[in-house]
Amino acid sequence: MSNTPKTLIGVLASHDSPQKNEALKNVFDLTVETSDGKKTLAGFSFVFTGGTYERLFDGRPTEGQHQPDVRHALKPVTRDFLLEQCEVVRLPPAKGGGVTILSTLIAQRMVSILWTFYSSLTAHLLFPDNLALLRLADQWRVKKLMNTGSVTEWLQAEGERDARLNPQRIDVEVVLPGSGIKISTKKDNSGVWTLKSESRPFPDFARAKAEGNIAGTLKNTVLALISHDEMKGRMMDFVIDHEQELRKFHRILATGTTGRLVEEAAPSLAGKIHRYHSGPKGGDVEIATEILFDGCHVVIFFVDPLHAHPHTEDIRVVFGACMIHDRVRMLSNETQARHWMDRMIRGA
Numbered sequence: 409m410s411n412t413p414k415t416l417i418g419v420l421a422s423h424d425s426p427q428k429n430e431a432l433k434n435v436f437d438l439t440v441e442t443s444d445g446k447k448t449l450a451g452f453s454f455v456f457t458g459g460t461y462e463r464l465f466d467g468r469p470t471e472g473q474h475q476p477d478v479r480h481a482l483k484p485v486t487r488d489f490l491l492e493q494c495e496v497v498r499l500p501p502a503k504g505g506g507v508t509i510l511s512t513l514i515a516q517r518m519v520s521i522l523w524t525f526y527s528s529l530t531a532h533l534l535f536p537d538n539l540a541l542l543r544l545a546d547q548w549r550v551k552k553l554m555n556t557g558s559v560t561e562w563l564q565a566e567g568e569r570d571a572r573l574n575p576q577r578i579d580v581e582v583v584l585p586g587s588g589i590k591i592s593t594k595k596d597n598s599g600v601w602t603l604k605s606e607s608r609p610f611p612d613f614a615r616a617k618a619e620g621n622i623a624g625t626l627k628n629t630v631l632a633l634i635s636h637d638e639m640k641g642r643m644m645d646f647v648i649d650h651e652q653e654l655r656k657f658h659r660i661l662a663t664g665t666t667g668r669l670v671e672e673a674a675p676s677l678a679g680k681i682h683r684y685h686s687g688p689k690g691g692d693v694e695i696a697t698e699i700l701f702d703g704c705h706v707v708i709f710f711v712d713p714l715h716a717h718p719h720t721e722d723i724r725v726v727f728g729a730c731m732i733h734d735r736v737r738m739l740s741n742e743t744q745a746r747h748w749m750d751r752m753i754r755g756a
Contacts, residue, residue, distance in 0.1 A: 413575035425527035451571025458501035491599040505700040507537035512697040515690030536724035586661040586682040587703030626656040636712035663691035692722040696729035
């Protein structure tokens with residue numbers, strides 16, 4: 409296991425752009441060809457989203473192609489250098505929440521630099537998780553290097569200095585603070601670090617209701633409460649009306665401001681609430697990561713349909729996480745939430 413903390417660089421390229429994947433591959437290959445380049449790269453570890461890793465390290469085709477494309481695959485000497493001298497973390501692919509997890513690593517101050525080779529000619533740049541990633545990078549002052557020239561100039565002018573920027577160990581065990589789910593990095597036989605999480609049973613509300621065991625099920629159920637600014641008054645009314653029912657849940661996750669208001673409205677819930685960052689600072693994405701790792705089972709999200717929000721992509725990421733892990737019960741307006749609480753929880 410590695411014991412040397414290094415600055416973490418998050419890396420991803422558009423899955424539907426052969427040109428961007430080839431450009432990213434060339435940056436690595438050309439840098440490793442020089443002794444100065446190797447010296448600079450050795451000061452960093454790299455966190456790849458799963459699809460980007462597969463294209464660079466395994467030569468997998470980009471979306472729309474059917475045959476492996478060697479243009480995307482790193483040279484063997486580059487591949488070995490990254491695995492042996494830098495160390496590499498492979499996240500799930502974007503369809504499995506990899507970009508969302510990378511965003512959480514930024515919000516929790518672990519990843520300090522991004523190499524995002526997005527294509528302006530495909531739809532990839534418009535995906536909510538990608539837009540949320542870019543926004544959170546600016547929120548937390550993470551450097552974004554988005555093309556070959558930017559990365560090359562940065563490596564030459566700032567790379568040596570930034571190798572001392574917020575170094576992190578890779579061989580760690582992280583506990584999601586809201587649910588207590590443990591996530592650890594494990595090195596596989598190929599020398600790549602991947603994320604492993606502990607397995608916990610997912611609550612089956614319909615079966616528990618039929619068997620008269622809702623109360624027992626709620627003791628292991630984690631609930632998230634999220635509300636837009638214009639809906640926080642309604643959320644407080646909801647919490648006050650259902651304070652006794654909410655006390656039956658194991659844990660309640662909330663974004664920063666909503667969590668504070670819930671504690672004020674229902675003081676008996678204070679010990680159950682974990683407040684993540686406010687939504688604009690990444691709280692929605694952090695809760696989405698809880699969902700991806702089975703750490704959150706019910707989401708009550710009071711959405712304001714009439715006003716635009718500066719972090720609307722983050723909000724869509726929460727919905728996207730629920731679509732990936734579709735066992736999560738998603739309640740997106742007050743009427744739906746009240747009916748579910750009254751039908752499923754009240755009187756249990």
